[in-house]
Amino acid sequence: MVKLKRFGEWCEIEVPAHWEGYSIEYIVRSLWGAPKKQTHNMRMKKQVLSNDEPANWTKPVHAGDKLKFQFFEDEDPGVIPSYYEIDVLFEDDHMLVLNKPAGMDTHPNSPDQTNTLANAAAFYMQMHGEYRGIKHIHRLDRDTTGAILFAKHALAGAILDKELEERRIKRTYLALVHGKILKNKGTIREPIGRDRHHPTRRRVSPGGQPASTNYELIEYYPKQNLSLIKCRLDTGRTHQIRVHLSHIGHPLAGDTLYGGKPVFARQALHAVKLEIPHPFLEEPIVCHAPFLDDPGIFKGIDPYRF
Structure with a gap:
C-alpha cells in the first residue's frame, strides 16, 4: 500500500x-x-x-x-452546484462514490440543469471547502439506483477512465425480471445500437456497438413470476442491461420502455456493488449500495451479500 x-x-x-x-x-x-x-x-x-x-x-x-x-488546485466545477441530500458510500481526496436515488439524472443534459447527481456532488464538495471539477466516471439511467463513481481531480479522472475502459472497475447490478430464467448463469453478447423509430430506445442491432452482459440467477419468485438476477457488465452501453434482458425474453419488471409490465413505478435495477482499484493507493475499494427508495422492489434482500 x-x-x-x-x-x-x-x-x-x-x-x-x-x-x-x-x-x-x-x-x-x-x-x-x-x-x-x-x-x-x-x-x-x-x-x-x-x-x-x-x-x-x-x-x-x-x-x-x-x-x-499538485492535484488539488481550485477550479470551476463544470456544473452549477445545487443542494440535494446525498448518500456517500466512499470518499477520500481523490474519489467520491454516491448512492443515486431514482428519478435523478447522473449529470446535466444542458448547461443550466441543476437537479442532477453531479450538481449535488459539486455542492457537497464546495460545502467541504473543495472547489474543484467533479467528473462522473460512469452513468446510471435516470430511474436506475445505486453506486456511481466520481473523480475529484483531473489525474484521478484520467486514471479511473482508463481502469473502466480496461474493465478493472467491476460493477454489479441486481435486477428483477419477468419470467423464470432457465440458465443459472449466462452471458449475453449482442451489439447495441439506436432504435431509429424511437428517440430514447436502444435495440440489439448488427451494426451496433459490441456489448456483453454476464448474469446469474439468485432466486425465482413463482408467485410474482419474477427472477432476481445479478448482472456484471463487460461494456457500458446505454440501457445495456435493459436491452439485453428484454432481447432474451426477460424484460425488467417496471421497464415499460422495453416490454416490462408496470408492476413497479420504475425499472427494477440497482447498482448494488462497485469495486475500484484505487488510482494511487494500490488497493481495492469495495462499495455496497443500500436500497434508498422503493423498498418494495428489493424488499428483504441484503445488498451486502453480493
Missing part, C-alpha cells in the same frame, strides 16, 4: 520499496497510466516536487523519498 498525505493543494506520496529505481515519468505514465498530454502539462507547470525540490522526471527515485503532486 502507498502512503498518502495532503498538504493544501499538494498530495505527498512516500515512495514505497517496490518503486525503488523507477523514474517519476515511469510512475505517472506507466504505473498510473496518465495521458501523455496531462503528464506534459504537469511537467511544464512544475506540479511535481521530489523531497521539496522541483522533480527530475527521469532520475530514479528511492524508497522513502517524498514526492508531492
Whole structure:
C-alpha cells in the first residue's frame, strides 16, 4: 500500500520499496497510466516536487523519498452546484462514490440543469471547502439506483477512465425480471445500437456497438413470476442491461420502455456493488449500495451479500 498525505493543494506520496529505481515519468505514465498530454502539462507547470525540490522526471527515485503532486488546485466545477441530500458510500481526496436515488439524472443534459447527481456532488464538495471539477466516471439511467463513481481531480479522472475502459472497475447490478430464467448463469453478447423509430430506445442491432452482459440467477419468485438476477457488465452501453434482458425474453419488471409490465413505478435495477482499484493507493475499494427508495422492489434482500 502507498502512503498518502495532503498538504493544501499538494498530495505527498512516500515512495514505497517496490518503486525503488523507477523514474517519476515511469510512475505517472506507466504505473498510473496518465495521458501523455496531462503528464506534459504537469511537467511544464512544475506540479511535481521530489523531497521539496522541483522533480527530475527521469532520475530514479528511492524508497522513502517524498514526492508531492499538485492535484488539488481550485477550479470551476463544470456544473452549477445545487443542494440535494446525498448518500456517500466512499470518499477520500481523490474519489467520491454516491448512492443515486431514482428519478435523478447522473449529470446535466444542458448547461443550466441543476437537479442532477453531479450538481449535488459539486455542492457537497464546495460545502467541504473543495472547489474543484467533479467528473462522473460512469452513468446510471435516470430511474436506475445505486453506486456511481466520481473523480475529484483531473489525474484521478484520467486514471479511473482508463481502469473502466480496461474493465478493472467491476460493477454489479441486481435486477428483477419477468419470467423464470432457465440458465443459472449466462452471458449475453449482442451489439447495441439506436432504435431509429424511437428517440430514447436502444435495440440489439448488427451494426451496433459490441456489448456483453454476464448474469446469474439468485432466486425465482413463482408467485410474482419474477427472477432476481445479478448482472456484471463487460461494456457500458446505454440501457445495456435493459436491452439485453428484454432481447432474451426477460424484460425488467417496471421497464415499460422495453416490454416490462408496470408492476413497479420504475425499472427494477440497482447498482448494488462497485469495486475500484484505487488510482494511487494500490488497493481495492469495495462499495455496497443500500436500497434508498422503493423498498418494495428489493424488499428483504441484503445488498451486502453480493
